[in-house]
Amino acid sequence: MTDHRLAPDVEETAEAIASMEIRGAATIAAGAAEALATQAREIDADSPEAFRASMRAAARTLRETRPTAVSLPNALRYVLRRMGGRSVDALRESVTDAVEEFVAQLDRAQEDLGRVGANRLADGDTVMTHCHSTDALACIEAAVDQGKHIEAIVKETRPRNQGHITAEQLREAGVPVTLIVDSAARRYLNEADHVLVGADSIAADGGVINKIGTSGLAVNARERGVPIMTAAQTIKLHPETLTGHTVEIETRAEDEVIDRETREEIGDIAVENPAFDVTPPRYMDAIVTEHGQFPPESIVTLMRELFGEGAAEPWAEP
């Protein structure tokens, strides 16, 4: 008999990802991997088959929380593909080891890409940011560590205002911050030397999927002649796009955009709330990863090297 019970921590992590208490592609990946480790430690399986089935069930529950950040399925794949052994104890250990290795790699990758990104920033530069990306912040923080003076223009990023998190973290890093509303971005591009964003997924053609508003910002930056880069560790590369799949763009609740009372006052209107958009590769100057920086169009080579041409999902029932 297979045992599909989930450790409470898996349900809690899934809920926290869905409600965006845990958010941002890298943080989601680490949270999901750690939930798999808890599942491995806490479930009481009476056979290796039951253990494997319960790990697959946990991965499916985590997978279903948010659709756009590919770091989530990439994290689950990383761990489940390393699950091995003949006994429950051996399987358990293989999962907890894989999670430890995965999380250490995430941290290392972010540190490495931070140094690569920092090399594009010069002393005295002003950087415009969108949303909150730990990979993008790693570049600015590395530049500051190199002794460069960096200032930031931070877009608030409606509807959830993740720009506030960016503003706080940059201020804590000693970076002078100017917070602006999203619609002021084009006006303030005159004062920016770079635009720096993160990514939830990167497609094989070099398209960057990131917080809604990134593509408009990129077009404006190009028009103003301000270089724009994406900071994204390779866990953000979307392997299924190698075989022609498109990336699902998450749609979130209307009440993130407008509260119920105001909406009722306005009357019968439609409200749309897509969480992400796609920036075509021609509007992006560079993708900065832990393996160096790439023109978007050549990211496919790295993607093939790291992910191959795809394989069966490890959380599917055999």
Ligand code: RUB
């Ligand atoms: C977050 C977002 C971030 C990327 C990269 O969207 O678009 O730019 O996830 O973040 P949300 P990181 O707030 O909807 O999750 O560099 O931390 O992985």
